[in-house]
Amino acid sequence: MWNLIADVGGTNMRLAAVNAEGDILERARYDTKGTLNLEQACADFAAHRGSAPGRAVIAAAGVVRDGSVQLTNADQSFSERGIAVALGIERAKVLNDFEAAAWSLATVAEGDVTVLQGQAVFPREPCLIVGPGTGLGVGALVWANGEPCVIPGEGGHVALGPRTPEEVPIFEALREEWPEVGMGPGLVVEAEAILSGTGLPYFYRAVAKSMDLTAPLGTGAEIFEAAKARLDTAAIRAVELFVQYLAGVAGDLGLVFAAKGGVFISGGVAAANPWIFDEAFVAAFNAGGRHTSWRQELPLHLYHQPNFGLIGARNYLTAR
Template identity: 25%
Template sequence: MTLLLAGDIGGTKTILRLVETSQKPSLQTICEERYRSGDFPDLVPMVQQFLLKANTQTPEKACFAIAGPVVQNTAKLTNLVWFLDSERLQQELGISHVTLINDFAAVGYGVLGLDNQDLLTLQAGKLNPEAPIAIIGAGTGLGQGFLIKQGENYQVFASEGGHVDFAPRTELEFQLLKYLLDKHDIQRVSVERVVSGMGVLAIYQFLRDRKIAAESPEIAQIVRTWEQEAGRQEKSVDPGAVIGKAALEKSDPLSEQTMQLFVEAYGAEAGNLALKLLPYGGLYIAGGIAPKILPLIQEDRFMLNFTQKGRMRHLLEDIPVYVVLNQEVGLIGAAICAARL
């Protein structure tokens, strides 16, 4: 039996999980706690407090998934003064092996540990266990990555695919591109500016300013509050969540049109990723947004735009496509990564 420590480290909150593993591939959770990241000057005292409460021996291995870039096993969190270094963490925590990975790389490992109830199938396709696996996830940003079979295991590769150019396909999307270029005075628009939480708001503002649909007073006030709080790290409102909820309830035409355009762009970008990798091992839609707007993702709009790739349509119709419902997939992935150290 091996004791492992997994962590999902974010600028706002951190989740720590202690698990044990044996010869079996399953990981059994021993203890789990959530903390406000800003309440601690560094990760070390947080882990020490966690292990003290768990009242167990020091874990042999640890993996921490970081919301930000990881370079040579070091990471600086965007919204915290923390600077994490795996060698320092090993010494100060007394853990033999510590590694840091990007949070979306952790999602890559995590899909390997999901059960059927953690997934919703959008397209069964023709599964090939030897083929690559692709992951894409819209949340705060747009994560993308892939896995390649290496013997009995998979090797996980992170990418910056969310920063490729946004490729408009319709007259409305061309107008959206021009709107974002002018609004932000920039030379290019990444797909992340459209397919993400900030993308939902950007699409809403575009449709509002073009007067394509009337704005409800309630949502208008929430959006204005968000706009007035520009520059703050923590805002008092979440307009993307409100817009998504209104679209699901069909209570606001502007929100409905916003989410229609968002889902179309999301499906198209997932299809772009699938064309580059041909992931017959499965394409997994992770991130925080998809489970919250699941009925909209399940409509024909997402998969129609996924497969609408001209002569390559027949290739994409054979790719299994799943929505990840388990929001702890990154924490599961960190534990799997720790087990492999």
């Protein structure tokens, strides 16, 4: 007997067969934008193995509603029912990618992290994962009677606003540039409007406007590159604020979940720009006023496990 796990993103669909103990027996990769959709790829993978799996768990980069998902970065959708029918099994499970990321923390190991604060030890305490990528993913893992349980959510859409008078013109410009992300009548915006590869170009243009500068850069990658090389004043300022806001959100949510098992920073933006996780990031994470010392007790890690989707799907399957 074998089970099917998969990690489906905008570019690749990675499928794997695992045994009852969670050991990977075989892997395959399909093009997300290729000739086969996920349900067909599952059927093809099972046909290659010569039998149907016992169960199937799929991690998908999109919002899951009633067992169905539309991928964020690909014109493809699928459902638990469709996967089960394609495989000829009773049922399948679809997890949001950051729900799966949180599940992966149940088996996190020292080699998966760069320690920013604390030590590479992982007690069975609440854990939080925050991931700036195309969007801003958030998930939490807690332990109940020694067993892991994940709390999915939309923490990437909490509110961010100016913290100093100098930042007010930036948020005024951002809300003018992208009014849909405004929250209420004031100046606050959803965190993803800044802390994501999608939001950063809008934020960069708002920073440039507030400084009466041009904004020639078009993508998040270009902005980070220019900031690192100190070639563009608005990019430098935008990334400085990005670091402070990301650290603040991670610290705030770490406080909410009492994440003594660790706060883990992941996602495509983090993986591509490890240089931003410096002393300034840690200081901003710990800037908690009366609770600064409490935040300093939270382990803080840069999480660089590239297979967290597959691992999370496997851990969910094993636990459930």
